[in-house]
Amino acid sequence: MAGAGTEEQLAQRLEELLAVERFAPPESFTEHALIKDRSVHEAAAADPVAWWAEQARTLDWFKEPTVALDDSNPPFYQWFTDGTINASHVCVDRHVAAGNGDRVAFHWYGEEGEQRDITYADLHRDVQRMAGALKARGIGRGDVVGIYLPMIPEVVVAMLACARIGAPHNVVFGGFSAESVRERMEFSDAKALITVDGARRKGKTAPVKVNVDEVMGDLPALETIFVVRHTGVDTPMTDGRDVWVHEAMEAAPAEVPAEELPAEHPLFILYSSGSTAKPKGILHTTGGYLTGVAWTHKYVFDLKPEEDVWFCSADVGWITGHSYIVYGPLANGATSVMYEGAPDYPHKGIWWELCEKSGATIFYTAPTAIRACMKWGVEHVEPHDLSKLRLLGTVGEPINPKAWLWYHEVVGDGRCPIVDTWWQTETGAIMITTLPGAQDAKPGIAGTPLPGIDAAVLDEDGNEVPPNTQGLLSLRRPWPSMLRTLYRDDDRYLSTYWSRLGRETYVVGDAAKMDDEGYVSVIGRIDDVLNVSGHRMSTAEIESAIVSHELVAESAVIGQADEDTGQSVAAFVILQGDLEGTAELEADIREHVAVRIGKLARPKRIIWTDDLPKTRSGKIMRRLLRDIAEGRALGDVTTLRDPGVMEELQQLVASEQSESG
Numbered sequence: 081m082a083g084a085g086t087e088e089q090l091a092q093r094l095e096e097l098l099a100v101e102r103f104a105p106p107e108s109f110t111e112h113a114l115i116k117d118r119s120v121h122e123a124a125a126a127d128p129v130a131w132w133a134e135q136a137r138t139l140d141w142f143k144e145p146t147v148a149l150d151d152s153n154p155p156f157y158q159w160f161t162d163g164t165i166n167a168s169h170v171c172v173d174r175h176v177a178a179g180n181g182d183r184v185a186f187h188w189y190g191e192e193g194e195q196r197d198i199t200y201a202d203l204h205r206d207v208q209r210m211a212g213a214l215k216a217r218g219i220g221r222g223d224v225v226g227i228y229l230p231m232i233p234e235v236v237v238a239m240l241a242c243a244r245i246g247a248p249h250n251v252v253f254g255g256f257s258a259e260s261v262r263e264r265m266e267f268s269d270a271k272a273l274i275t276v277d278g279a280r281r282k283g284k285t286a287p288v289k290v291n292v293d294e295v296m297g298d299l300p301a302l303e304t305i306f307v308v309r310h311t312g313v314d315t316p317m318t319d320g321r322d323v324w325v326h327e328a329m330e331a332a333p334a335e336v337p338a339e340e341l342p343a344e345h346p347l348f349i350l351y352s353s354g355s356t357a358k359p360k361g362i363l364h365t366t367g368g369y370l371t372g373v374a375w376t377h378k379y380v381f382d383l384k385p386e387e388d389v390w391f392c393s394a395d396v397g398w399i400t401g402h403s404y405i406v407y408g409p410l411a412n413g414a415t416s417v418m419y420e421g422a423p424d425y426p427h428k429g430i431w432w433e434l435c436e437k438s439g440a441t442i443f444y445t446a447p448t449a450i451r452a453c454m455k456w457g458v459e460h461v462e463p464h465d466l467s468k469l470r471l472l473g474t475v476g477e478p479i480n481p482k483a484w485l486w487y488h489e490v491v492g493d494g495r496c497p498i499v500d501t502w503w504q505t506e507t508g509a510i511m512i513t514t515l516p517g518a519q520d521a522k523p524g525i526a527g528t529p530l531p532g533i534d535a536a537v538l539d540e541d542g543n544e545v546p547p548n549t550q551g552l553l554s555l556r557r558p559w560p561s562m563l564r565t566l567y568r569d570d571d572r573y574l575s576t577y578w579s580r581l582g583r584e585t586y587v588v589g590d591a592a593k594m595d596d597e598g599y600v601s602v603i604g605r606i607d608d609v610l611n612v613s614g615h616r617m618s619t620a621e622i623e624s625a626i627v628s629h630e631l632v633a634e635s636a637v638i639g640q641a642d643e644d645t646g647q648s649v650a651a652f653v654i655l656q657g658d659l660e661g662t663a664e665l666e667a668d669i670r671e672h673v674a675v676r677i678g679k680l681a682r683p684k685r686i687i688w689t690d691d692l693p694k695t696r697s698g699k700i701m702r703r704l705l706r707d708i709a710e711g712r713a714l715g716d717v718t719t720l721r722d723p724g725v726m727e728e729l730q731q732l733v734a735s736e737q738s739e740s741g
């Protein structure tokens with residue numbers, strides 16, 4: 081068991097490793113890797129469209145496409161237009177037909193220690209019945225179906241059942257409020273909603289259907305509410321509108337064939353926050369999306385479906401869950417781990433316990449989660465046997481080198497390559513990373529554009545900036561899994577992504593740099609870039625520097641309006657353990673940042689705090705921090721995981737001001 085000494089030794093080792101710029105994959109990894117060198121990048125670059133068409137052929141089409149890319153009306157690109165396909169057939173039926181019905185699709189673990197194994201044959205049975213239940217309520221091609229479910233196997237069945245009959249699903253993350261479900265059902269004119277009686281979270285049961293009822297009553301398009309029985313909480317049902325899923329499935333036929341759909345048939349809408357208050361309905365279609373997620377899931381994660389156990393800790397309600405819990409892994413016939421609960425329930429080592437139990441070989445999570453685990457300490461990791469793990473991944477935000485190294489040393493035991501995957505809801509699939517058997521990883525730097533992807537860092541005129549210079553991350557060539565539009569809002573699609581550099585260059589919205597080996601470091605959203613005395617700086621870069629201070633656990637940096645310098649750097653800082661902020665420590669951190677980046681980046685102001693306002697997906701809401709720091713009325717706080725944080729912060733800043741004033 082790790083004593084205090086071990087934690088200290090670890091800190092020391094991580095400190096030393098900060099000097100290591102690149103980590104080559106161990107030979108033993110490369111030896112067995114699906115891709116061992118960069119020849120695939122080269123092959124794809126020679127003719128990307130033809131290369132993608134070749135990858136698409138590995139899916140099981142009803143009718144193979146003869147057209148790869150239709151670029152006659154940019155940026156409304158289409159892929160594989162004359163092919164026909166069905167996502168539920170690709171993800172389920174073909175594996176059963178190939179004799180793999182007994183393979184486990186999901187090792188599902190419940191919060192209270194339950195375990196259920198769901199095979200591909202189980203999915204085949206349930207998805208057909210669920211599709212039949214939807215059809216019995218008049219739902220068919222093109223009808224939008226909302227899904228508001230926790231992390232239970234039924235959520236996968238519901239998604240695939242929609243796909244089976246060509247009804248685009250619109251999943252709303254279970255942590256969002258019923259109000260936001262209503263809004264999303266309204267925006268998409270959903271004809272049905274699939275939800276649950278109640279959900280469990282950290283040992284408590286919360287009613288869900290009852291809350292939905294309170295806000296959903298008067299939506300004219302919403303004809304049916306399907307309810308999954310999960311917790312057994314009291315659930316009043318409205319006659320004529322509400323249907324128990326288990327009853328509807330029993331009444332449905334056992335065989336409901338997958339419909340032959342055009343490749344460009346909409347598979348799903350997923351709402352994501354944009355720069356305005358109204359969420360964007362990101363639309364993905366079938367053939368191209370499946371091509372992108374299947375390829376990236378297989379090759380970025382070096383997946384051997386017969387041997388590997390895949391564990392993605394995301395929630396199905398986000399794009400990561402859509403692409404790397406549902407469609408990618410199932411298209412590849414993988415065996416996955418699915419966990420219902422929170423990472424710290426019933427204890428802070430639950431992920432590692434599940435890795436051990438399931439024999440997980442590949443683990444994919446977010447940097448924010450890794451930082452939380454760091455803070456909780458190695459004693460939650462070490463009791464578990466993680467020797468089966470062979471590859472680790474991260475997604476969602478830049479990972480600071482210290483967290484990368486902790487993940488590498490503590491979870492990966494120094495032996496597992498890490499893939500830092502950059503992508504977005506809009507891109508559908510991973511765009512930038514390293515192929516783990518073929519490329520070195522550089523901590524804190526995502527990697528190179530994947531085969532078939534033309535990512536570049538451009539200036540405002542669309543020219544490439546020199547290496548190591550900050551610019552606009554852009555994708556210059558269409559790719560199969562790209563969004564097709566914003567649902568019912570082509571204008572916003574055009575203005576958000578295709579106005580800045582023209583209709584053939586997708587502007588990502590992130591600032592980035594590319595080094596002379598083509599590795600991209602993503603600096604952060606464009607709106608999080610600061611300008612201090614005319615110098616551009618990234619909040620993420622400063623945060624990373626602050627967090628690399630040995631006494632700091634987490635930090636959020638904002639640009640604060642400043643008379644002298646335009647903007648100045650303000651940092652909210654969470655210290656390790658129970659440490660108290662002092663003037664000395666403040667000076668120390670400022671000096672630390674000066675050493676890591678430069679004097680200009682030093683925070684002018686440090687605000688000690690115990691918590692930060694985060695969205696439910698773990699993103700720090702800097703907009704709210706700016707409001708607080710500048711003493712403004714708070715903007716919308718409804719997407720916060722814990723709105724209570726804001727009150728505490730306001731008091732903190734107010735007391736700081738009265739002290740200094």
Ligand code: WT7
Nearest residue numbers: 400475476477478500501502503504505590602
């Ligand atoms: C934004 C997209 C893709 C699933 C989760 C987030 C940031 C994402 C990375 C990474 C640096 C990253 C970008 C991007 N981001 N992955 N590996 N390194 N930044 O999906 O909510 O659509 O957010 O997340 O800023 O634009 P999303």
